[in-house]
Amino acid sequence: MKKIVSVLSLFALFVSCGETEDKIWDPTTGQTLAYFASTSGVLGVPFNSATSQTLKVNVNTLSAVDRTVIVEVDEANTTVDAANYSFNPTVTIPANTYIGELVINGTDTPGLTTAPELLVLKLVSVSDGGVVATAKLTLTVQQICPLPAGFFTGNYLLTETTPFVDGPTLEHNTVRPIVAANTANALERSFMSYNYPTYCSTTRRNFKFQLVCGEVIIPAGNDSNCTCGTPLLFTAPTVNGTFNPTSDATATLNFTNDTNSSCSPPVQTSYTLTKQ
Incomplete structure (x- = not known):
C-alpha cells in the first residue's frame, strides 16, 4: 500500500509540474516571459566622447510576428544624470526569434567623473500579453580615459x-x-x-x-x-x-x-x- 501511495504521489507531482511548465515555458503555446539576458554591466564613457553598448532582452517563446518589449528607467535607484545616457525604450523581438537588442548610448559631460554612477533599468511589458521578469538591469556608468600606446613615455x-x-x-x-x-x-x-x-x-x-x-x-x-x-x-x-x-x-x-x-x-x- 505504501508503494502504491508513493507511485500515485510521484505521478501527481509529475502532472502538476508538467501543467505549470506548459503554461510558462512551452516555446510555441506557452505564456511569454521577457527578461534581461544579464542583470549587471559597465558602461564606460570615454573622456570628452561618446560610446554605445548593446544588451540583450530575451523571451522564452516564439512568435510568427515581431514583438516589442518596453524598458523604463528605475528612477528611484538610478544615480547617473540623464544627460549621460539615452536609449530607445522599445525593444523589438524579430519574428521567429527569442532575442532583441537594447542599445544604451553613453555621453561624457562635465558632471560625469571616474566615480561609478548607476543606471537601473526595468522591463514594463511585452506586446503579446505575456509577463516580464522582475529582475532589473543595473549598469555602472563612469568616465574612462584609455591612453594610446606609448602615450606620455x-x-x-x-x-x-x-x-x-x-x-x-x-x-x-x-x-x-x-x-x-x-x-x-x-x-x-x-x-x-x-x-x-x-x-x-x-x-x-x-x-x-x-x-x-x-x-x-x-x-x-x-x-x-x-x-x-x-x-x-x-x-x-x-x-x-x-x-x-x-x-x-x-x-x-x-x-x-x-x-x-x-x-x-x-x-x-x-x-x-x-x-x-
Whole structure:
C-alpha cells in the first residue's frame, strides 16, 4: 500500500509540474516571459566622447510576428544624470526569434567623473500579453580615459616651478625617461630621480604617478629614501596636476612634499614635465 501511495504521489507531482511548465515555458503555446539576458554591466564613457553598448532582452517563446518589449528607467535607484545616457525604450523581438537588442548610448559631460554612477533599468511589458521578469538591469556608468600606446613615455625635462625647500625636491632642469612599466595598471607612469639632490645622499628612486582623465594622480607610497627620523614621503597634493588627454607634450606634476613632517612641515610642490 505504501508503494502504491508513493507511485500515485510521484505521478501527481509529475502532472502538476508538467501543467505549470506548459503554461510558462512551452516555446510555441506557452505564456511569454521577457527578461534581461544579464542583470549587471559597465558602461564606460570615454573622456570628452561618446560610446554605445548593446544588451540583450530575451523571451522564452516564439512568435510568427515581431514583438516589442518596453524598458523604463528605475528612477528611484538610478544615480547617473540623464544627460549621460539615452536609449530607445522599445525593444523589438524579430519574428521567429527569442532575442532583441537594447542599445544604451553613453555621453561624457562635465558632471560625469571616474566615480561609478548607476543606471537601473526595468522591463514594463511585452506586446503579446505575456509577463516580464522582475529582475532589473543595473549598469555602472563612469568616465574612462584609455591612453594610446606609448602615450606620455620617453624623455621629459623636469622643472620645479615652486620655491625650493633647501634646494630642489626632485631633479631640476634635468631630462629623465618616463616609462609605462606597470603591466597591471596601464595608466601608471614613472621616472627615476634623485630626491633632495643637494643634501640627501641616495641613489635615484622611482617616482610613480597616474594619468587619469586629465588629472595627474599621485598614489601613496612614493618614498624619498631620505629621513630626519621618520620616512620622508611624497603623497597626493591638495590639488592634482593636469595633462591634456589628446597630447603628451607636457603635464603638471603636483604632490605633497614631506607629508609626515619628517624634516619640515608639508609643502605643496609642483613640477612641469616637458617632452623632449
